[in-house]
Amino acid sequence: MSAESRFFEPYFETMPRDELRELQNRKLRRQVARGYSFAPAVRELFNKLGLTPSDIRTTEDLQEKLPVMSKDTVRENRARTGDPFGGFLAVPEEEVYTVQHSTGTTGLPTFIAKTRRDVEGWITREYARHAWAAGARPGDRVLVWGYYWHAWLKDGNDRGFAATGAQVWEFSSMPTPTDIERLHMIASAVRFNAVNHGTLPMFRWMDYVRSRGLDPRREYHSDEWKFIRTEGDMLTEPVRRYSREFWGTLHLDASGGGDCVVATAENREQVETGNTKGLMIWEDFFFTEVVDPKTKEPVADGEKGEYVITPLDYEAMTYFRWDYEDMVVKDSSRDVSGRTHATLKYLGRTVFGAVVRGKHITQRDVEEVLYSFPEVMLKPWQFIRSSKDLFKEEDKLRIRAVYDPNLTKDPEELRARIARALEEKLGVPAEVEWIPEEEVRTLPHKVYKLYLRQS
Structure with a gap:
């Protein structure tokens, strides 16, 4: 990939939406067939509804014929059957390369199985696209702070930034005072080009700097960073403005969804031009819809609702219409950067x-x-x-x-x-x-x- 290119994967990132929908339907049919054949919970659901894979040919069929599912479905199946994956694993267990877990913000964590093909294929590609759109380029030193609580996210970011040719400096810890001190020492010693960070840990780092009367521009040369990108909680505009003054660099928002390994993020062109619609989600990897939190009926672009995901390339797990329990507003119009995928403006956890x-x-x-x-x-x-x-x-x-x-x-x-x-x-x-x-x-x-x- 040329460092001058605006896109990591130009064809897929700028695909016309009619072609994107055709691609989604082809991938959906494959996932439905795999789920029905290999995932007991999917077969059980289809049999209960009187459906066969041939009944789900398009995303419209999916919305019309399958209910929205919640994490409780997996938890209940897990308790009933003893299967840690709740019956949604679609590969033999010996093909599972790694297992991580969701954050458990709203309940008992669910388990995230991935095959090697998942990890080295579409997961790396989705994170790499976001990293490139943020401005990461070959040779950049990127400090990627993650913690084991978010292991799936840390792993995706490490792989994504590395795929752009950037040099990944890993910092793995919990955001304790001791580790904030260590982070301070590392950032003081190394001239980084960018920082990728959890939102709350970033706040704690900022508190550390403020409480000691330090100047981050002098301590870390932060005004020379290409960007800061945070994930885990939303970035509001007052905080973005405050952060820009504090660090002296662009602050981008990013997030993800553990159970389906979803990554969403702003690109720098959005923020630089003041055309921030939300965080982009790659729709060639996911069918994305927004539903009314009470009725679970789909709502139109521009309306508040919970976002619901159907992974289209996930080999290990076959989830259909997974409710992320996050409130968003979806916008499917072309992005200022030329990317054609939808953006999601995060409004917060539904329960919050x-x-x-x-x-x-x-x-x-x-x-x-x-x-x-x-x-x-x-x-x-x-x-x-x-x-x-x-x-x-x-x-x-x-x-x-x-x-x-x-x-x-x-x-x-x-x-x-x-x-x-x-x-x-x-x-x-x-x-x-x-x-x-x-x-x-x-x-x-x-x-x-x-x-x-x-x-």
């Missing part, structure tokens, strides 16, 4: 939200307002809800949050200002309460943004 007086308020809705206040920038916060049921209507948007005491002169005045801003922006009554940071449930990769309290 609230329905207030008929309005579905998402994580992004809150963070776009909350993180416009310097006193709470990068600090954790949570929705307060009265029920696990997202659709139980609340009379008021309630959040609890943490403020920076070094930047806050009057906590009560700040609390009132943030509540007013939320009300004006979101059009619902809002209430903010302050809590100590140690009260917030924090996972290694993100803050758990829901707190249940009986009203």
Whole structure:
């Protein structure tokens, strides 16, 4: 691949959408036949519905005839049968090259089996396309910080950046204070060209730098980095602007989905030109749809919903209409870079939200307002809800949050200002309460943004 090319795989990345749909249908028919033949859970589902593989010829057939599936389907099958893969493994177990696990943000983790052909084929290609679109090129030193909790993501990023010809500097740890110190020492000693990082660990690194009065441009030459790219939690525009000032370089958003090894990411042309629609997903590897979180019926482009994935090249596992339990807005129009694949604007975990007086308020809705206040920038916060049921209507948007005491002169005045801003922006009554940071449930990769309290 020429370093001057805008695309890692030009033909596939710019494929006309009618050709893309034909390719999806061909791959879908193959996956349906494989699943029915080799995956017990798929055969059981088809038999229960009175279907055969010949009934699913197109993505329209898929949406019309198969239900949306959740992680609970795998968990229930696993408990019932003792099969760790819940009956969805479509290759002999001796062909499984590696097994990793999902993050378990919303429940018991599910297991991610991959064959060597999966790992060395489409998985490396999807990550390499994103790495190239971010700006990675042969000879670049890229610091890739991942942690074992996200092993599938770390592995994909390492392979993707390496496939571009970049030199991958691996840093594997949990985001503990000791490891942040180690990261500081590494970044101080080595002149990197780019950094790929978990979102919450990046926040902690920034806190480390701020608390010690360090200048990242002097310490790490961060203004010479081509980009920072973070994943694990969304990047809102206030945080992107803050990060650009802090590090002196472009900050790109990326994410993924463990169970189907989905990788989504912004490309630098989107961000540089101010045409950020969301994170691109490679639709030659996945059929992507968005459904109403309550009815599970498909919604149109531009409408809020949960995104649902059907992998089209996954050899080890055969999942159909897998619900990722994340809220997005899909846009299938051509990207400013010329890529033709859809983008997904992440709105947050479905469970991290609230329905207030008929309005579905998402994580992004809150963070776009909350993180416009310097006193709470990068600090954790949570929705307060009265029920696990997202659709139980609340009379008021309630959040609890943490403020920076070094930047806050009057906590009560700040609390009132943030509540007013939320009300004006979101059009619902809002209430903010302050809590100590140690009260917030924090996972290694993100803050758990829901707190249940009986009203």
